[in-house]
Amino acid sequence: MAAALAIPLTGCAATMGAGDAGCASYAEARLARPAAATVAAVPPDWADWIADLDDRMTGTCR
Secondary structure, eight states, X not given: XXXXXXXXXXXXXXXXXXXXXXXXXXXXXXXXXXXXXXGGGSOHHHHHHHHHHHHHHHHHTO
């Protein structure tokens, strides 16, 4: 589970935010995210949702 969340969280925030205020805001928020190692404290359903959301936002904002 930790690897499933850690992989999408390893993307570079600098590749996001090219002129879109929402993407710039998301890139800024990603910089403050907790370390991927803390995923063990997150319930599996939430960890899956967070990983999916991050994957979608990162893909949209590239």
